[in-house]
Structures are given as structure tokens and as C-alpha cells.
Amino acid sequence: MADRTNTTRRLAVLLSAAILLTSAAATAVAQQKNDPRALAIAKNFEEKLNLEGLDITNTFNLVQKKPGEADRVLQIKVYRRDSANVFTLIFQYPPSEKGKGYYRNGDDLYLYLPTTREFVYRNRKDDVGSTDVRTDTFGRLDLEQQYWITSAGQEQVAKWTTDVIKLDARQLDVSFPIQKWYVRKSDGLPVKVENFSASGTLLRTIYYVDYSEVAPGKYLFTKLLAIDNLQPGQKTYITNENISTDPIPDYVFSKAYLEQVSR
Structure with a gap:
């Protein structure tokens, strides 16, 4: 008893x-709540980087460097339509990766594998081609939906004075649970992003080195450096070329298109 x-x-x-x-x-x-000033900073650069009203076609060249290894080079063609929150990424090089691709429609992201002709459901944590860059680097931003946004002071990054905003995840499907964005006071564009684990460990650092104005008040990065803070000396450089704002046929934003171009 x-x-x-x-x-x-x-x-x-x-x-x-x-x-x-x-x-x-x-x-x-x-x-938890958003700080109005920090949220306004985020909304301002989202307005500049989200390309509603435009179709964007471009080619990204990624060069991954690892100590003691030969450089790894990838080339990816990107079709992007932010008004519908869709993009299609197709690997062009090397031959071992050619035909692979990603298709995103809203929150749904699929990786296409031509060897097995199957689509694998992925999330924002997916590293593009096993580099130091994640898939959400290439699409539309919607930070308020995914994070609580608060101010974190001001800091100097190279020659720029920046406002710093801190992002804490409010949902599970985010690329990193904590981020800090360093936003230039001069033009309101991000120059640096730090990505952290939930425990506060710095995992990766992104530097936006240069931008191109693809339409009045609308910008696309043309040079980016991603550093793996857990693997000393490992980094990925991205350059952006062949940028076009010509209309893209609707069928390009589909699984069927990925299957077609991989044949």
C-alpha cells in the first residue's frame, strides 16, 4: 500500500x-516579440532584395576551398520569381552534378536526383551541393514569418557602420535557429550575416561583398563569401553572372521542367 x-x-x-x-x-x-526598429530595418532590406515584379535568370559560380584539398567548383543556373515565391535551381557543372536541381514552391522544397529520377523533400537546412551555402540564400526573404527580430546595437564592418539585428527562430523549419544581420546604414543593404546554433555557437559567417541593381531600388548580390566557422580554412566564394530580367515561361517553375532538362 x-x-x-x-x-x-x-x-x-x-x-x-x-x-x-x-x-x-x-x-x-x-x-517574445519583435522590436519595431529592428523589424523596420529587416523590412527595408527585404524590400530591396525581394524581387517582386521581376523574373530573374542568372548563373552562380561556387568555389569551395578546403585546406589541403583542390578547389571544388560548381555552376548553378537559377530561375527565380519572387511574386509567386518560387525558384528552380539546375546544376550545370561539374558533370557528376549536372542535371541535379532544386524546385521551391512556397515552403515546399524538392531536390531532384536524375540518376534515380526521384524528388526528395528537403528543408531550408539543405546545403547546396554540400557547400557552405544553404538553399534559402537564393530565394525570397520572409524573416518576420520565421523569426523574432530584435535590435543588437551597431558595429563597424570593414569601412561600413552597420545596424545589427538579431533573429531568434519562431518555427522549426529555418536554416539556422539564431542569426545576426549587419546592415549598412549608408544604403540599408546587408553586408554580413552570422549564423548560430540554438546554444549560441557561431556556425557560419556570410559576407555580401557586392550587389547589382537589377531594377530601380531592387538588388541582387553578385559576390558572396561564406565561411564555415567550425572547419578552419573552409569557405565558399560565389560570383553571379549572366543576370537577365526577361520573362520566364511558367513551366520552368515545375518538377516536370527539372525532369525534362536532365535527360
């Missing part, structure tokens, strides 16, 4: 603890 009573008491204690933890977690979530 005593054992049964003790067991009941232990269960009651555990249940109470679980209720308290759940309540605390709910309270913490409820207390």
Missing part, C-alpha cells in the same frame, strides 16, 4: 513539474 502511495505521489510531482514547464515555455513564447 505504501509503495502504491509513493508511486502516486511521484506521478503527481512529475505531472505538476510538467505543467509548470509547459506553462513557463508558453509564457516565454508569449513574451
